[in-house]
Amino acid sequence: MIRSGLQLHPPAFGPDFCKSFEDLLTWRRDVRSFRPDPIPQGLMDHLLDLVQLAPSVGNSQPWRFVSVESADARTTVQNSFEKCNQEALAGFTGERAQIYARLKLAGLNQAPVQLAVFCDEATEQGNGLGRKTMTETLAWSVVGAVHLLWLAARVHGLGLGWVSILEPAQVAEALEVPSTWRLIAYLCLGWPEEEHDTPELERYGWQARTTQGRTVLRR
Amino acid sequence: MIRSGLQLHPPAFGPDFCKSFEDLLTWRRDVRSFRPDPIPQGLMDHLLDLVQLAPSVGNSQPWRFVSVESADARTTVQNSFEKCNQEALAGFTGERAQIYARLKLAGLNQAPVQLAVFCDEATEQGNGLGRKTMTETLAWSVVGAVHLLWLAARVHGLGLGWVSILEPAQVAEALEVPSTWRLIAYLCLGWPEEEHDTPELERYGWQARTTQGRTVLRR
Numbered sequence: 001m002i003r004s005g006l007q008l009h010p011p012a013f014g015p016d017f018c019k020s021f022e023d024l025l026t027w028r029r030d031v032r033s034f035r036p037d038p039i040p041q042g043l044m045d046h047l048l049d050l051v052q053l054a055p056s057v058g059n060s061q062p063w064r065f066v067s068v069e070s071a072d073a074r075t076t077v078q079n080s081f082e083k084c085n086q087e088a089l090a091g092f093t094g095e096r097a098q099i100y101a102r103l104k105l106a107g108l109n110q111a112p113v114q115l116a117v118f119c120d121e122a123t124e125q126g127n128g129l130g131r132k133t134m135t136e137t138l139a140w141s142v143v144g145a146v147h148l149l150w151l152a153a154r155v156h157g158l159g160l161g162w163v164s165i166l167e168p169a170q171v172a173e174a175l176e177v178p179s180t181w182r183l184i185a186y187l188c189l190g191w192p193e194e195e196h197d198t199p200e201l202e203r204y205g206w207q208a209r210t211t212q213g214r215t216v217l218r219r
Numbered sequence: 220m221i222r223s224g225l226q227l228h229p230p231a232f233g234p235d236f237c238k239s240f241e242d243l244l245t246w247r248r249d250v251r252s253f254r255p256d257p258i259p260q261g262l263m264d265h266l267l268d269l270v271q272l273a274p275s276v277g278n279s280q281p282w283r284f285v286s287v288e289s290a291d292a293r294t295t296v297q298n299s300f301e302k303c304n305q306e307a308l309a310g311f312t313g314e315r316a317q318i319y320a321r322l323k324l325a326g327l328n329q330a331p332v333q334l335a336v337f338c339d340e341a342t343e344q345g346n347g348l349g350r351k352t353m354t355e356t357l358a359w360s361v362v363g364a365v366h367l368l369w370l371a372a373r374v375h376g377l378g379l380g381w382v383s384i385l386e387p388a389q390v391a392e393a394l395e396v397p398s399t400w401r402l403i404a405y406l407c408l409g410w411p412e413e414e415h416d417t418p419e420l421e422r423y424g425w426q427a428r429t430t431q432g433r434t435v436l437r438r
Contacts, residue, residue: 011243011246013239013242013243013373013375017374020230020232020236021243021374023232025269025272026272027230028272028274050241051432052428052432052433054244055247055366059420059425059427059428060426061429061431061432062432064432064434064436065432065434065435065436066435066436066438068438069437069438084352088351091347091351092346096346103348105348116438123431128310129307129425129426130324130383131383132310133385133387134385134387134402136355137383139355139359140358140362144363144365144366147274147363147366147367148366150274151240152240152244154232155232155236155240156232157232164349164353167352168352174438175438176438177436184359195229197229199278201348206277206278206348207277207278207279207344207345207346207348208278209271209278209280210280210344211271212280213270213271213281214268214271215284216267216284216285217285218286219285219287219292219393219395
């Protein structure tokens with residue numbers, strides 16, 4: 001069945017919305033320090049409903065969520081982080097190593113909600129459309145969904161931190177997910193202890209923003 | 220230098236913003252039909268300024284943009300799409316092939332602005348932080364930036380279509396970019412001919428949204 005034709009009532013986004021939307025982009029942070037207060041289940045449900053609106057290749061919606069709640073599972077993730085973070089630290093020397101050691105790179109011991117986000121590489125939804133020549137577009141659809149969740153969480157005052165300093169296969173195994181699920185992101189969610197308009201890595205002297213990615217080549 | 224401490228004036232996002240933000244997510248589409256009207260350069264510049272606010276692993280900001288303007292370059296991309304799309308069609312039979320053949324999967328012959336978005340796999344920005352165990356997080360940072368651009372464009376009434384039915388190496392070669400740049404997305408931008416709150420792939424009977432990715436496993 002084809003539903004086509006002009007939709008007559010698209011929303012108009014006025015200057016006030018524009019301004020607030022840009023504030024949202026400015027104040028979205030990778031959050032690593034959380035207050036212990038819980039997140040209402042209704043809010044989490046609402047955010048995960050919104051995630052379903054994310055774009056996906058072929059409308060495949062390949063994102064899969066695991067809420068990591070048990071002490072065992074959380075300890076496994078925390079241990080994997082500690083180990084990988086130590087290994088990363090060992091790769092730096094001098095002042096870089098000193099700065100690295102001072103960075104707080106995960107809120108795993110604080111975040112009330114922790115979500116492991118996977119890509120179901122075996123999904124048949126979408127019938128393979130759009131991903132024959134660029135197969136990674138399936139995983140990239142999950143990344144878009146994570147970015148959407150990040151912004152939607154911030155709208156409600158919630159902080160999100162993306163932890164990538166992990167051994168993905170180990171996390172997937174500990175969470176007992178289907179073998180076709182590939183770990184894309186491990187997310188810490190909670191109420192942030194602080195609000196900032198500047199990335200933590202910039203504030204702590206690791207890496208400031210640059211204009212390198214702002215240049216547009218013309219061809 | 221460490222800039223830390225509590226930032227005192229974070230924005231508050233009220234219920235009106237919340238509602239409009241959800242409208243934005245609802246009405247963001249993958250657009251394949253554009254009016255010929257140009258996009259003001261000032262608006263494109265503004266959107267690319269906003270893109271710099273996207274999250275990136277280690278604050279690496281690895282996105283690189285090429286504005287594809289010449290007839291030669293556009294023809295190469297269009298030819299790559301036509302070839303890959305024919306090959307994809309040949310992989311389907313019966314009713315699926317009929318539906319696929321009816322789909323308009325790119326607006327390459329109409330979109331006034333076309334951006335090829337790359338990941339600079341050789342960037343030293345970020346000093347490798349956060350991507351030792353999950354190396355794809357660099358490319359994923361570019362995907363987040365594309366998602367941000369998608370939403371920001373829609374705020375201003377602009378449509379964006381992500382074309383992935385392309386031979387990425389061929390496109391990169393035609394655009395004469397550094398060999399360390401990896402093609403992530405080829406984007407068509409322009410004023411959409413129609414507005415919809417439902418994906419085109421759903422309206423044309425290819426793939427409706429499902430609730431499969433809404434289930435949350437608990438561990």
